Amino acid sequence: MKFNEINNEAKKYLKNNFWKLFFIIFINYIITTILSKFSNNFETVLFKLIYLTFLYAVTIPLSYGVLVSFIKISRNEPISILSFISDGMKSFKSIWKVVGRTILKLLFPIILLIIGIFLSIILFNFSILNLGSTNLLLLIVSIIVSMILTILPAIYYIIKCFSYSLANFILYDNPDFTAKEIVAESDKMMKGNKFTLLTIILYILLLFLALFAICIIVALILKTPIAVLASVIVILISAFLILPYSFALQVAFYNLLKENSTMKS
Numbered sequence: 062m063k064f065n066e067i068n069n070e071a072k073k074y075l076k077n078n079f080w081k082l083f084f085i086i087f088i089n090y091i092i093t094t095i096l097s098k099f100s101n102n103f104e105t106v107l108f109k110l111i112y113l114t115f116l117y118a119v120t121i122p123l124s125y126g127v128l129v130s131f132i133k134i135s136r137n138e139p140i141s142i143l144s145f146i147s148d149g150m151k152s153f154k155s156i157w158k159v160v161g162r163t164i165l166k167l168l169f170p171i172i173l174l175i176i177g178i179f180l181s182i183i184l185f186n187f188s189i190l191n192l193g194s195t196n197l198l199l200l201i202v203s204i205i206v207s208m209i210l211t212i213l214p215a216i217y218y219i220i221k222c223f224s225y226s227l228a229n230f231i232l233y234d235n236p237d238f239t240a241k242e243i244v245a246e247s248d249k250m251m252k253g254n255k256f257t258l259l260t261i262i263l264y265i266l267l268l269f270l271a272l273f274a275i276c277i278i279v280a281l282i283l284k285t286p287i288a289v290l291a292s293v294i295v296i297l298i299s300a301f302l303i304l305p306y307s308f309a310l311q312v313a314f315y316n317l318l319k320e321n322s323t324m325k326s
Contacts, residue, residue, distance in 0.1 A: 070313035082305040122149035162240035170218040177214035181207035223255040230315040265307045
């Protein structure tokens, strides 16, 4: 699957629907921001923890609802600006089962990553503390080993995240599947397609970085407070404008992957 094919498909979804999808993302952001602000009202750790649990319990299904809106648009199904709320909440139980199953599958990579970071910190600190009694070569080797202990588990974790990245999409198309079946199907569909997803993610990141760099350069050239403020505003607005495109790319990737899988079978 080529990126150009995914990109062209994403643009089709956004045509005549961009602003509707933009406001869906924006409203979800406003709701999440308002709910997050309430956590500052709790002084005790226990009540804050309880509220944060409630916050995640609500915002994750809402985020799923946003994704559903993009999927529906890609299938020419009718949506409203606020339909993401009902779509997310009616799948509350299902989405949390999928999240729970995904976390369970990621538990081993997470443990490996924590152990790797812990060992690398110990090894690095030991090397620094004993710098006077060890040669430079040993120090360099210790640093390299420390990096390997951190980087390899991190790469493994990212690969596994990619494997289960289609779970929410599959949930929408297969609401009768169990969470175990959904996660397994995501793993199956992503075999041989992780690099394509990585390309999409890197492309989106490059868009954000290019935008940020241009605004910073303009602010540095003009060297006025107004230019700096304008650059910040442009970055924020443009970031929100890029988000619908990034969602559309992910949905296009899934739809084309699903279509190719169906054709092969």
